[in-house]
Amino acid sequence: MYQIKTYNAIAKEGLAEFGDNYRINQTDDADAYMIRSVDLHDHVFPKNLKAIARCGAGFNNIPLDKALENGTAVFNTPGGNANAVKELVLASMIIASRNIVAAANWSANAKPGADITLRTEKEKTNFNGTELLGKTVAVIGLGHVGSLVANACLDLGMKVVGYDPYLTVDAAWRLSDRIKRASSIADAVTDADFVTVHVPKNDETTGLIADAKIAQMKPTTILLNFSRLGIVDNKAVVEALNEGRLGKYYTDFSDATILHHDNIVIMPHIGGSTIEAEINCARMAARETTEFLETGNIKNSVNLPDVSAPFESDHRITLIHKNIPNMIGQISTNLAGRGINIENLVNKAKGKYAYTMIDIDEVDKKTRDSIVETLSAIPAVTRVRFLTREK
Structure with missing residues (x-):
């Protein structure tokens, strides 16, 4: 179950993109924010916050570095308005x-x-x-x-x-x-x-x-x-x-x-203020958010690279980490030490940070939890997620 928190008025057509596995505005400890113009520079991000989706093109109301330090991907909706x-x-x-x-x-x-x-x-x-x-x-x-x-x-x-x-x-x-x-x-x-x-x-x-x-x-x-x-x-x-x-x-x-x-x-900043534009942007933002939360794939992020790959196995690990030498080596060594085979690995960088997706063999819950714990302990890593492909 994913929790979504909205700031500003988000078009209902966009919120309708979230399925049964989502709850809207039921907690402040959300997995993702849907926002428009709210200024988040002084906002305290909950550690659970995995994504911020800006319903519009501009994103100067979001502190991108602060989000990365929290392991939070930030999305916008280019072309929506x-x-x-x-x-x-x-x-x-x-x-x-x-x-x-x-x-x-x-x-x-x-x-x-x-x-x-x-x-x-x-x-x-x-x-x-x-x-x-x-x-x-x-x-x-x-x-x-x-x-x-x-x-x-x-x-x-x-x-x-x-x-x-x-x-x-x-x-x-x-x-x-x-x-x-x-x-x-x-x-x-x-x-x-x-x-x-x-x-x-x-x-x-x-x-x-x-x-x-x-x-x-x-x-x-x-x-x-x-x-x-x-x-x-x-x-x-x-x-x-x-x-x-x-x-x-x-x-x-x-x-x-x-x-x-x-x-x-x-004019009072009305460039994107049409009913159609607000609906388009809200739908785009919701789709980007669900894709990221459910598959780890990234499209239209402004603080991380676009990364997309089909599942090569039923289990996927995603990591947000600093773009420094030997990160892939540390991650793969950790998995190899557990006897875990890597089916597919994708890594891309954007500025000071990078994003890695790894598809792995079947593992039990205890091993999964241990993987997340040990990879999260690497100093340069700010977010580790373990995803399972829906069948």
């Missing part, structure tokens, strides 16, 4: 081009009177906009969201320039061959009417779009950030807007630096 974000980006491009916010505010604040129709016809020219057709958009980052945005912009008749130095094979397959590939951000943004950023936030991307990059843009360029707060330097944006070196800025992340500016539109 990608279409929702894509649609909001496209909507923002249209809103910005057609001055829709300013026009709607004018209508909302117009004083009633007999001449309202005449005044509307006269003043509507103040909100003349431009069309997306034929305009150029630079898409920085061509992952799940960026590739959808790029392809959709092509469908709208736009010219698309993409930049992604870490483009994966899977992402490349998703992209139209009509997208021009830039060799640098400067190359991508130089002639762009729109620049939209779709990269994960890390040490390399924090402040990615700042003074130097903005200086490469046209004074009329519309900049959009629907990735993460901090990827775009907000202070540099405000200065560029005030000096007429940038057209407009649309973002999904509020910050005091950019409040109350005529050429900035801030």
Whole structure:
């Protein structure tokens, strides 16, 4: 029986993925968490916690190193809300081009009177906009969201320039061959009417779009950030807007630096806030969790490598451990000393930690418990699990 604890509101369709062998929110000493935006940095992880599944792509609310020290795998759901974000980006491009916010505010604040129709016809020219057709958009980052945005912009008749130095094979397959590939951000943004950023936030991307990059843009360029707060330097944006070196800025992340500016539109982090996206992410998170708990296989972990293998026997040992020399030797020596034959062994590393799965011969419960105890005693090991294949 596995115990699941939820934080935030998790779509019921996702929770329905858990079968009869699971209990939801019946104890704080859970085997796995299902979360959205709750900040876990100051959270005390129970030793029993084997997995945290983030229903969304971002995971900066989870202390990954702390989780590894506890032997906890962390998962996210890349692509689960990608279409929702894509649609909001496209909507923002249209809103910005057609001055829709300013026009709607004018209508909302117009004083009633007999001449309202005449005044509307006269003043509507103040909100003349431009069309997306034929305009150029630079898409920085061509992952799940960026590739959808790029392809959709092509469908709208736009010219698309993409930049992604870490483009994966899977992402490349998703992209139209009509997208021009830039060799640098400067190359991508130089002639762009729109620049939209779709990269994960890390040490390399924090402040990615700042003074130097903005200086490469046209004074009329519309900049959009629907990735993460901090990827775009907000202070540099405000200065560029005030000096007429940038057209407009649309973002999904509020910050005091950019409040109350005529050429900035801030949305309250609603990129992934659709019913469909929340259901998709919850289902993905639940499936990743059940697969890991029941088989040991890992998919879409952000602190451990992806590892997947079919059972080669009825019993499997999984270990989370530091990525240091002689770990496999210590583990295999321990098993060999008990006369246990290894049917299959898979080991992969990610940064300072590694994950090992070992399929072994039949053993009795006493031997199983002893194996878990002795392998757990190895100083570099933070989690040992013994799994039995369901028949």
